[in-house]
Amino acid sequence: MKILRYDVLAILLSLLVFLFFTWSAYKQNGETGYLLIESMDAEFLYPLSEDREIHVKGPVGESIVEIHNGEAKFTHSDCSDELCVQMGSISGPGEWAACLPNEVFLSTTGNHTEGDVDAGVY
C-alpha cells in the first residue's frame, strides 16, 4: 500500500481547509453579538459590548432593559407579573426574552456581518 505525492498534498489541503474554518468559527464565537429589541412601534439594535440601560415604551407602560457584561436582561417592566424579569439574562446567538403584556421582545444574535449597526445613539 503506497501513499503517493498528491495523496499527501490532498490530505494537507483538506487539513488546512478544516483548520481554517475551525479557526474562523472559533474566532466568530469569541466576538460579542448584538441585542435586538422589538417593541410595539420600533426596533432597536445595540452592541452587547457596551453597558447601558434602555427604556422601552409599550402599551402597558415602560420596560427597562439592561446590558451588562455582554448580557442583556429585563430589570423592570410595568406589567402585572414581571415574568420577563424572571427570564434572566440572554447573551448567545438565538437566545431571547419577552414581555408579552408590554409587547417587548429581546433577542441576541451573533456578530452581524450583514445589516451592521449604522450608528449608535447615546
Add this chain to the structure above:
Amino acid sequence: MPVFTEKQLNRIAMLGALSLFLSTVEYLFPRPIPFMRLGLANLPVILCLDLISSKTGKAGEPGEFLPLRGYFLLILLKVLGQGMVNGTMASYIFLFSISGSFASGLIMLLAWRFLRPDISFLGVSILGALVSNMAQILLSIIFIFGASAWRILPWFLGIGLISGLLIGLFAQRFSKKSRWWAAIKGGRI
C-alpha cells in the same frame, strides 16, 4: 447502436448495487444534520475511476472498461440510491446530495486524469469528500440557513477528512486484494 455493451452495463449495475447497499449500511449511523454523511456510498464511484482510465486491450471490446458516461451514470445511480434509502428523494436534501456528488465526482475525475501517476484512491477520496462538503455547505448558506451555516462546516470537514481517509485506504486495499475486482479488470466480468 447501444450506448453500453452488455458487460459495461453489468459493471455499472454491480457498482450501482454496491453503492445502494453501502447507502443502507450508512443509514445505520446517526446523522446530526440530514445531509451529513460518511460517504461510504462513494466507494464504488472511486473504484469506478480505475475502470474508465484503463483499456482492456482485448479484441471485440470497445476499448474501454467503461466509457465516461458510465461513470456519471453510476454517480446518478448512487444519488438515487441514497435518496431512496434515506427517504430524501423528494426534498431539498436530494438537490444538495446530487450537486455534492456531481461536484466531487468531477473533481475526482479531474484529479485521476491529470495527477494520475502521483495520486492514488486515497488522495482522490479525500479530495472528493472535501469538495462534496464544500459544495453542500455553500448551497445551504445560499438557499436555506444563511451565513450561520459556516458554523457547522468544521464538523463536516473533520468527519469528511477522516471518512475520506478510511474509504480511500479501503479502496486501495480492496482493488489489490479482491478477486471480483481482478475479474473485472481482467475483462472476465
